[in-house]
Amino acid sequence: MLFHGIAAALVFVWTSLILAGPSYAQSPRPVVVLIHGRDQGKRKEADVRKEFVDGFFAGLQRASLQNIVGTGDVKFVWYGDIYADDGVDRTCPFVQTVPPVEQSARQSLSDAVRRFLVSAAGSVPGLERGLSDLLIHDTEEYLGKANFRCATDKRLASILNEAHTRQQPVIIAAHSMGSLVTFSVLRRLDVDGQISVAHLVTMGSQLGMNEVLRALDGSHTSIPVKVPISIQRWTNLVAKGDLLALRQSGFFDATDPQRKPADTEVDNGNQHPHDAASYLQQRLVARTIAIAFCSSFPGAARPSGCSALR
DSSP, rough: HHHHHHHHEEEEEHHHOOOOOOGOOOOOOOEEEEEEEOOTTSOOOHHHHHHHHHHHHOOOOOHTOOTTTTGGGEEOOOOOOGGTOOSSSOTTTTTOOOOHHHHHHHHHHHHHHHHHHHHHHSSSOOOOOOGHHHTTHHHHHHHHOOOHHHHHHHHHHHHHHHHHHHTOOEEEEETTTHHHHHHHHHHHHHTTOOEEEEEEEESOOOOOOOOHHHHHHHHTTTTTOOOOOTBEEEEEETTTTTTTTOOOTTTOOOOSSSOOEEEEEEOOOOOOOHHHHHHHTTTHHHHHHHHHHHHHOOOGGOOOGGGGGG
């Protein structure tokens, strides 16, 4: 009797699961990836992480969307130590030898980017002009030294590959130099076409510059460049008074116009317009990410907080 009772119970559960269908299958939760900008090597990873995560959740709070994304849905990409700690392993098996002619061309491009960044950073309110040269050290090494670029890109690529393995939709919010890293990684991952980025948000980005794109993609690169095929939507935030933030209209092309970066102006205040936390606390950033997050779920499986978006 006991055996028949257990068998009957198992049949009932199995039948219920079949009849219930897809509603029992849990969709993988999307992952929100935050990636920082330059000049963070002197700070502790935990402090920078906290600044970014707290800024993002403060933005959700301001937009009354705090019941959508959880702390477990957020990944932070740290690479500041690559530019500050001599003990970091920067060797990379994927680094290829760049021909001398191309190496010279990329150095010229890097010099042009350096001049722009020094000039722009020197005009940022509250920043002593003598410090502006130090602020662009990371970007200069990233664009000019293959091992630095490879070591940096691997930090983001590993998180994207993990999300792909888990079949998680990806949303990326990249600040300043982080947008260069994101573009570099997504262009390389175009080869297999497996990564899908539901929405890319760039903040205070320098991607809207010929020399930057050619230093990243090769001196032969023609402008506009193709939007990486992984990007489904792209919003580029430019704060008033942020001289390090460039508009990207005309620098990128895609068959689907909705995949091109949409330049949007925001106001971060006059004191620190390039500040990452100020960008992340914008209601527009919170709403953009929340919409992409909720849209990645099948209708019935969406978090209850998604109803606030209607």
